[in-house]
Amino acid sequence: xxxxxxxxxxxxxxxxxxxxxxxxxxxxxxxxxxxxxxxxxxxxxxxxxxxxxxxxxxxxxxxxxxxxxxxxxxxxxxxxxxxxxxxxxxxxxxxxxxxxxxxxxxxxxxxxxxxxxxxxxxxxxxxxxxxxxxxxxxxxxxxxxxxxxxxxxxxxxxxxxxxxxxxxxxxxxxxxxxxxxxxxxxxxxxxxxxxxxxxxxxxxxxxxxxxxxxxxxxxxxxxxxxxxxxxxxxxxxxxxxxxxxxxxxxxxxxxxxxxxxxxxxxxxxxxxxxxxxxxxxxxxxxxxxxxxxxxxxxxxxxxxxxxxxxxxxxxxxxxxxxxxxxxxxxxxxxxxxxxxxxxxxxxxxxxxxxxxxxxxxxxxxxxxxxxxxxxxxxx
Amino acid sequence: xxxxxxxxxxxxxxxxxxxxxxxxxxxxxxxxxxxxxxxxxxxxxxxxxxxxxxxxxxxxxxxxxxxxxxxxxxxxxxxxxxxxxxxxxxxxxxxxxxxxxxxxxxxxxxxxxxxxxxxxxxxxxxxxxxxxxxxxxxxxxxxxxxxxxxxxxxxxxxxxxxxxxxxxxxxxxxxxxxxxxxxxxxxxxxxxxxxxxxxxxxxxxxxxxxxxxxxxxxxxxxxxxxxxxxxxxxxxxxxxxxxxxxxxxxxxxxxxxxxxxxxxxxxxxxxxxxxxxxxxxxxxxxxxxxxxxxxxxxxxxxxxxxxxxxxxxxxxxxxxxxxxxxxxxxxxxxxxxxxxxx
Numbered sequence: 233x234x235x236x237x238x239x240x241x242x243x244x245x246x247x248x249x250x251x252x253x254x255x256x257x258x259x260x261x262x263x264x265x266x267x268x269x270x271x272x273x274x275x276x277x278x279x280x281x282x283x284x285x286x287x288x289x290x291x292x293x294x295x296x297x298x299x300x301x302x303x304x305x306x307x308x309x310x311x312x313x314x315x316x317x318x319x320x321x322x323x324x325x326x327x328x329x330x331x332x333x334x335x336x337x338x339x340x341x342x343x344x345x346x347x348x349x350x351x352x353x354x355x356x357x358x359x360x361x362x363x364x365x366x367x368x369x370x371x372x373x374x375x376x377x378x379x380x381x382x383x384x385x386x387x388x389x390x391x392x393x394x395x396x397x398x399x400x401x402x403x404x405x406x407x408x409x410x411x412x413x414x415x416x417x418x419x420x421x422x423x424x425x426x427x428x429x430x431x432x433x434x435x436x437x438x439x440x441x442x443x444x445x446x447x448x449x450x451x452x453x454x455x456x457x458x459x460x461x462x463x464x465x466x467x468x469x470x471x472x473x474x475x476x477x478x479x480x481x482x483x484x485x486x487x488x489x490x491x492x493x494x495x496x497x498x499x500x501x502x503x504x505x506x507x508x509x510x511x512x513x514x515x516x517x518x519x520x521x522x523x524x525x526x527x528x529x530x531x532x533x534x535x536x537x538x539x540x541x542x543x544x545x546x547x548x549x550x551x552x553x554x555x556x557x558x559x560x561x562x563x564x565x566x567x568x569x570x571x572x573x574x575x576x577x578x579x580x581x582x583x584x585x586x587x588x589x590x591x592x593x594x595x596x597x598x599x600x601x602x603x604x605x606x607x608x609x610x611x
Numbered sequence: 612x613x614x615x616x617x618x619x620x621x622x623x624x625x626x627x628x629x630x631x632x633x634x635x636x637x638x639x640x641x642x643x644x645x646x647x648x649x650x651x652x653x654x655x656x657x658x659x660x661x662x663x664x665x666x667x668x669x670x671x672x673x674x675x676x677x678x679x680x681x682x683x684x685x686x687x688x689x690x691x692x693x694x695x696x697x698x699x700x701x702x703x704x705x706x707x708x709x710x711x712x713x714x715x716x717x718x719x720x721x722x723x724x725x726x727x728x729x730x731x732x733x734x735x736x737x738x739x740x741x742x743x744x745x746x747x748x749x750x751x752x753x754x755x756x757x758x759x760x761x762x763x764x765x766x767x768x769x770x771x772x773x774x775x776x777x778x779x780x781x782x783x784x785x786x787x788x789x790x791x792x793x794x795x796x797x798x799x800x801x802x803x804x805x806x807x808x809x810x811x812x813x814x815x816x817x818x819x820x821x822x823x824x825x826x827x828x829x830x831x832x833x834x835x836x837x838x839x840x841x842x843x844x845x846x847x848x849x850x851x852x853x854x855x856x857x858x859x860x861x862x863x864x865x866x867x868x869x870x871x872x873x874x875x876x877x878x879x880x881x882x883x884x885x886x887x888x889x890x891x892x893x894x895x896x897x898x899x900x901x902x903x904x905x906x907x908x909x910x911x912x913x914x915x916x917x918x919x920x921x922x923x924x925x926x927x928x929x930x931x932x933x934x935x936x937x938x939x940x941x942x943x944x945x946x947x948x949x950x951x952x953x
Contacts, residue, residue, distance in 0.1 A: 235878050236881055237879060303612075513938055528867070531871045538615050544863070599856060599857040603860045607856075611851065
């Protein structure tokens, strides 16, 4: 039966998480964008076994079923835990599942506990200047030399590289003609000699992402995840997890929307004018956009819980939520100027939402995937 | 929480689609009149969808799945406006009247609603009643719903057949209906519905229309994909061009989100205030997107009556007008969100 109701056990779990949040979540950590506070929140969640609850128990998770994990994310999201912004996100949500699937027992023992404790933070070394959407064109080389690989090249758009302890890399161990079959997946400490991090100034004034250059960096062979030449498979496992990550953003988007609605409503009593119908219409369309995102998240969880193939849903999700968020920022920018709102906020948001439709597989790539794999259109 | 049909439900919906395909196949050419066989549809149980939902014999979430199948077969009008809406209304009549009404539903019915929720409502001009009506077809039985002190009355026109003027000859399902009161009489069936109780039914019907619209748009997307796979220009199928691929991927994305919004609004325990309107707004946007892409990517042939594409375009244009204009629905959604959030 199709239902949005919780089963008794789901309801009990929801109550327990709500109670936990009420008791343990300090207000100052909720909805914060400050990196230090976000990290403190990661560690608080970790101490209570809530950072990676979906991981199997043998790797330190709770083996939480998808339905309960969904409830956990719903409740924490509403309480102000923004998983998508967490410093631990790359390790917990992206690398962790790939390691669990493709890593050796020794690698899992080495890396997973520190990811789970948010003691070691990770960054993603995939994109290069000549390999953005065309990820299989990666040029960074890893040449076997004794017991090591020697890595040369540069990665770009590496979020959080300044703060990360480790980087995971897609590198070329075969020839360029091999395309994705010549790629391997390595992990390397950011303190390795020969690694240099250059922050990139962004249009928002910040510098969350960086260029990371590798000059003769020696990486032990034991840091190879999966067989040599099979790195593409590991990367695809990781990107599949990343494309579902919009599910963790609903709480924040809904809050921003309420803020926009509040500014419209708040403006009215002051100037004695009712909210204009065109403002309500635009708001209604945004509500539909954001609630559509929630509906999609419910379906994805239901498909996962049923053990079925999600098909095009991850790509649909990755195409939908950035576009919805960008429309909201633009509506906010254009709408309430002079009516009690904060135009500066929406100005910044318009700029800040640009990369959302680029990272994790650009919108154009998602459209290609949907069209070719699911609508059966020719390449 | 679960938004995935189980195997039994999925099988039922698949089977329902196959039955509709047999009873009312979509013609390959748009020139021929479409043979919608109402008695066969009614005989297969499709005239009682709304009554079954009212009696809680059919979960709403499964019923919207059936409405989606109806939309795929261009039968939204027959099966939602009448099979659903009229049978739901009829289910509240006195027992004798109910039996009579359900018997009558084996004729193709059309309904004129007198309460202002349709864009064009019946008006009395001199001694002639005129209304713009979805689902009117030659030989159809015409009903109207009147709100009177003491409750609602469903009336059936008994007399000379009404004159029908299809909408400028374009729409297969919308016609102006003219009735000469001197040539017959309205026969009434008092219903136990009060005007104020109609809200949940209207919500259900709006969801059913949204589901049907989704199905119709999905079918149009499939037809369009088929066309761009086979139509060759510059030596390659036009579906290999990114401008085409991306346009259709966007249509698919909007339809997937819209359908899941419909399911989220129809599922047991759904939030009742925002969710149906969310589904409506998303469905209308997605269906119009499918119509625009369908017309564009068929090129000149999409502007002819030779293909059946135009039947889908018109069904979508008809469908987006049900349950209030899309802008009105978005305004109402915005208003409700402000009330809830502020």
